[in-house]
Amino acid sequence: MLRFIVCEDNKDFLSRLCNTINKVMMPYNFEYKISKFTDYNKEVEEIIKRKNEQKVYILDIELGDISGLEIASEIRENDLESINTIL
Secondary structure (H helix, E strand, O other), X not given: OEEEEEEOOOHHHHHHHXXXXXXXXXOXXXXXXXXXXOOOOHHXXXXXXXXXXXXXXXXXXXXXXXXXXXXXXXXXXXXXXXEXXXX
């Protein structure tokens, strides 16, 4: 299963990103899950540390008290096999 982790504090943009992911994935017979977050919290931290899972991170550059760059740095320290994109 492929897991998309979308961190975006603008709820309208978050919704559009998730709709786009669904449209892109729809034609493929591939199991996936979208995890949506409007802030960086313990659950995101646990996902980053989880092993044996294919993950794609889509991060807002400005996410409340923490930047997408800081989250990307944590991802690089803990999850080298993932893909992350900063918007």
